[in-house]
Amino acid sequence: MTQTPIKIEGLNSNGASNGASNGASNDTSNGASNGTTYNVESAVLERYQAGARQVEPSLCCPVEYDGKYLEILPSEILQKDYGCGDPSRYVNAGDTVLDLGSGSGKICYILAQKVGAKGRVIGIDFNDEMLGLARKYKGEMAAKLGYDNVRFVKGKIQDLALDLDRAQEWLRDRPVTSIEQLAGFEAECDRLRQEEPAIADNSVDVVVSNCVLNLVRPQDKTELFAEIYRVLKRGGRAVISDIVCDEDATPAILNDSELWSGCIAGAFREDMFLKMFEEAGFYGIEILSRESEPWQVVDGIEFRSVTLQAFKGKDGPCWERNQAVIYKGPWKKVLGDDGHAYERGQRIAVCEKTFNILTNPNGAYAGEFLPVEPYEEIPLEEAKPFDCSRTALRHPKETKGLDYRVTVTNEDSSCYSPDGDSCC
Structure with missing residues (x-):
């Protein structure tokens, strides 16, 4: 009796890949989703496989790059690059730096x-043809x-x-032909994620992407933003076009x-694009x-390119070290991501x-x-938890010290020259 191989998402039974730049698979068992009448992943896969073989001008937005960085790039990479910005x-x-959906490698x-x-x-990319194109020039570019x-x-x-x-x-080496073997493959994938991750936790300074996030299936986008957050170092940034x-x-x-694979149907609504980063913890x-x-404008709806930046690192304990910040202006008051208000010119505790986030140059x-x-630093090991319910203003004596009674007159300052003339 012949056993029928079980289809693995993203891989044929012989292990051959059917990838697309957005991490889509050709597994039609996913079917249509979010109101579509076609398989999103297959549509994206086919479009970008074709784009790796032959130039697809309709996949490009006009983008101006710094020409000095293009001079040494092979013409094939330049011609088969599809993007909407320059992160x-x-x-x-x-x-x-990690580039999501790296395509031709440009x-x-x-x-x-x-x-x-x-x-x-x-x-990182899921499309074998795009990966092949990018890898083909790796030695030449290194030289x-x-x-x-x-x-x-x-x-x-x-x-x-x-x-x-x-x-x-x-x-x-292990064709999957039964549910038991499928479980073994899934266990191996879990082991690889834990023991030999492709991209480890907290390992990247900057995550960039150029017109790829919109191609991911809607039901996978929350996990997408969580993964971007996971791989970034504390203080790292996502810069996404x-x-x-x-x-x-x-x-x-x-x-x-065609509109989905052409970066239209899967586009984020502008306000929700920022909201997705906020909800992921950025x-x-x-x-x-x-x-x-x-x-492009379709059915009266405008589609345009944006480039956004978001930082990781606001999580963690809050310690009281008698620090304050003063918002310089020009706005009368601004609201931080944590909900705290900063009034112009006021010492805010x-x-x-x-403190480190707001004053990092x-x-x-x-x-x-x-x-x-x-004036007197509180060692971190002696710091107490910060009281977020306290009065927002920090009294000057909290930073100077309650017993601070120093008097400094003009005569004692360097503002006077030796002959007594003021230099002010």
Whole structure:
């Protein structure tokens, strides 16, 4: 009796992949979802497989890149890149960067130049043809750069822990033809996630993506944002370029497979795009760029490119160390991600964690707040939990000390020259 292989999501029975750039699979058992009458994943897969073989101009938004980073890139990579923004411009030397849905490798090879020999770049994609294109030029690019700091991983962007090349190797030698064998494969995938993750927890400085998040199935998007958060280091950033819309997509748009694979039907509503980052635990969420003119208009709904930045690191204990911050303005009052209000010019009491976030010169709020440190530092091991219910204002004596009675006159200051003339 011949056993029929069980179909594994994203892998054929022989372990061959059927990936798409967004981490979609060709498993039609998923069927239509969220009101669509077609399989979202198959539509995306087919469109981007075709885009790896032949240039698909309709998948591109006009994007201006810094030309100096394009000079050494192979023409095939440039021609078969599909994006809507340039998140690479917000990356710094020495960063470890993860590119979600890396496609032809264009952004990765730009990043390789920006982060330098001390930085690292990881591209993750699920489309074998796109991965093949990106990997084909890896040696050539390393020779041009004089260092090799790029690697490409096969995986889903909503499941960044699972290295699908490793899973595929296991499956090749163990065809799955029964429920028991399927359970064994799933156990191996769980082991790989735990013991040999493709992208480990807290391992990346910056996560970038260029017009890929919208391609993920709606039911997987919450997990997608959770995965971005998981792999970032504390203080790390997500810099994401994607397509957003100003209104909810109509049923006609959702039921058009060409519009889904073309970055339209799966676009985030503009306000909800930011909300997804907030709900995942990010702070300092900021729109870095937004195209004033829509890329496309369908049924009266405008679709345009935005680039957004969000930070990880507001979780954790709050310690009282008598620190305060002063919001500089120009607004009369601003509201923080934690719900605390900061009035212009007022000394606002904050815990150590919030103090560091608000005064970090490289952080989300750089230049917005003035730090007020206590005259006598409270060692962290002696700090007590911060009372979030306390009065928001920090009295100056809390930072100076209750017994502070120093008097400094003008004559004692360096504002006077030796001949007695004021230099003020």
